[in-house]
Amino acid sequence: MLFKETKLKDVFIIEPxxxxxxxxxxxxxxxxxxxxxxxxxxxxxxxxISFNNMRGTLRGMHFQEKPHxxxxxxxxxRGAMYDVAVDLRMDSxxxxxxxxxxxxxxxxxxxxxxxxxxxxxxxLIDYTEIFxxxxxxxxxxxxxxxxxDDPRLGIEWPLxxxxxxxxxAKFQLL
Numbered sequence: 595m596l597f598k599e600t601k602l603k604d605v606f607i608i609e610p611x612x613x614x615x616x617x618x619x620x621x622x623x624x625x626x627x628x629x630x631x632x633x634x635x636x637x638x639x640x641x642x643i644s645f646n647n648m649r650g651t652l653r654g655m656h657f658q659e660k661p662h663x664x665x666x667x668x669x670x671x672r673g674a675m676y677d678v679a680v681d682l683r684m685d686s687x688x689x690x691x692x693x694x695x696x697x698x699x700x701x702x703x704x705x706x707x708x709x710x711x712x713x714x715x716x717x718l719i720d721y722t723e724i725f726x727x728x729x730x731x732x733x734x735x736x737x738x739x740x741x742x743d744d745p746r747l748g749i750e751w752p753l754x755x756x757x758x759x760x761x762x763a764k765f766q767l768l
Contacts, residue, residue: 602681604633604706609702610622612702637729639731640728644726646757648756649720649722650754652716652758656737668707671699673719674722675696676694677695678694680711683710690747746767
């Protein structure tokens with residue numbers, strides 16, 4: 595796995611190293627040892643799948659409050675998505691800054707988002723599926739969110755929003 599730093603500390607784009615032969619390829623997509631070498635949380639407790647019918651679907655910006663914060667490893671297994679992480683860490687010099695990366699089934703890249711970040715994404719094509727691995731289990735009482743269009747964040751979404759949950763649309767501004 596190749597770990598590529600982003601402008602936000604501890605957020606990494608992870609590219610699998612493909613070992614190819616006549617059958618196709620093989621690649622490691624998860625190794626606690628490799629994550630520990632990068633100083634990242636190697637603990638994964640829960641995996642989720644999100645399927646989205648329509649291009650332009652927006653989910654986010656979600657996070658869990660302490661003590662139930664969670665790191666996420668996100669990969670697009672079908673289609674394409676624009677994945678966004680926002681730094682919410684109180685002591686961070688990049689607080690309220692964001693980074694985005696295009697994850698697709700074809701590029702097979704992943705985004706590691708540490709604890710203390712909000713996460714959201716927009717689908718770029720119809721029938722997009724996302725696979726998440728999380729460092730903790732979901733606690734509904736700790737679930738929070740930020741507005742996807744908060745002017746203080748200034749996230750630049752690539753498409754018009756076509757589908758969004760009522761809950762996500764009603765998150766408060768910062």
